[in-house]
Amino acid sequence: MADLSSCKIAFIGGGNMASAIIGGLLSANKIPKSHVSVSAPSEATRSSHAARGVTVTPSNVEAATGAHVVVIAVKPAIAKSVCEELRGAWDKLAEHPIIISVAAGTTVGAMREWLGGGRVSVVRVMPNTPSLVGEGAAGVYAEDVDDSQRGLVNGILSSMCRVVEWVDKEELINVVTSVSGSGPAYFFAMVEHMTASAKAMGLPADQAARLAQQTCLGAGRMMSESEDDAGQLRRKVTSPNGTTHAALVSFEKLGFADIVDKSMKACVERGEELGKAYG
Known part of the structure; x- marks a missing residue:
């Protein structure tokens, strides 16, 4: 049918x-x-x-x-x-x-x-x-x-x-889980920490939350509507030696790519464990 x-x-x-x-x-x-x-x-x-x-x-x-x-x-x-x-x-x-x-x-x-x-x-x-x-x-x-x-x-x-x-x-399917099934929680955590950091630096909590939420929403919409991939969009918004560049350099020094890679692999491994446990 x-x-x-x-x-x-x-x-x-x-x-x-x-x-x-x-x-x-x-x-x-x-x-x-x-x-x-x-x-x-x-x-x-x-x-x-x-x-x-x-x-x-x-x-x-x-x-x-x-x-x-x-x-x-x-x-x-x-x-x-x-x-x-x-x-x-x-x-x-x-x-x-x-x-x-x-x-x-x-x-x-x-x-x-x-x-x-x-x-x-x-x-x-x-x-x-x-x-x-x-x-x-x-x-x-x-x-x-x-x-x-x-x-x-x-x-x-x-x-x-x-x-x-x-x-x-x-x-x-376990890889899909690590990308999109569990993925929303990664973004929620990112917005949660951005909001907390902005609050700690003096921005009122409600303003920090609204700005972080809309930033996540807007960035997602840009990715879905643009012909550029995420890497190219990142490069376009990053001026040499500017504020965004400083933040991204800090990410790199702290092992951001490795954190994401290990976290997604942990998600896949847990999916495999569940598969064995439940058939």
């Missing part, structure tokens, strides 16, 4: 990523509310989704029944039990829905095994939290989807992601 408007989508789990995707789909009028169902154990979570006009239920099987696409958006520790529950309900079906997994660290192979093997098409997605405001980036991996299924997945993800990148090796 390539037509998103006639697609029925079930969300197993109603947390941030499910909310981001549903919000994007509904805001863009890509799918009728009646075609969206959400299962969640929390009554508060179900109520928040019901307020959007979609169908809610505490039953995973009920939510997934009749769906063309099932988004599994649960914590990795319960992904196996959720999949096995769905498998029990689907065993007699001639065709399974497409599975989109946003369960961190859970491999495509494990998901397919838990869901019943070769008949199941599983797409593994690593989105990030800016998806909540329609500015997301996502890495995607799958082993057995056709062009129609790929187009359907792109249509769903593009509702809340500006960038959707398909990778050809599953281990690269």
Whole structure:
């Protein structure tokens, strides 16, 4: 099924990523509310989704029944039990829905095994939290989807992601995590420290925060709209022996590049550990 408007989508789990995707789909009028169902154990979570006009239920099987696409958006520790529950309900079906997994660290192979093997098409997605405001980036991996299924997945993800990148090796999803999945936290930390430093040097905290936040936002927009890469943009804003040059020289002396490299590698290594722990 390539037509998103006639697609029925079930969300197993109603947390941030499910909310981001549903919000994007509904805001863009890509799918009728009646075609969206959400299962969640929390009554508060179900109520928040019901307020959007979609169908809610505490039953995973009920939510997934009749769906063309099932988004599994649960914590990795319960992904196996959720999949096995769905498998029990689907065993007699001639065709399974497409599975989109946003369960961190859970491999495509494990998901397919838990869901019943070769008949199941599983797409593994690593989105990030800016998806909540329609500015997301996502890495995607799958082993057995056709062009129609790929187009359907792109249509769903593009509702809340500006960038959707398909990778050809599953281990690269951990690299995607280190760049964009965890990446927003790096920028939050940078703005946090810039704000604290400016405050320590005398700027009122609220002014420092507003200036740092807008600087981050503006720099990001420049990168997304410019034909220049980040390195060239950096060079353009750095006058020889000027104030920016002084700051960047300090970064270099303190090993900034090495800090970033080691931090991203630590993120990848933790992703690999989670993959081993959760399949």
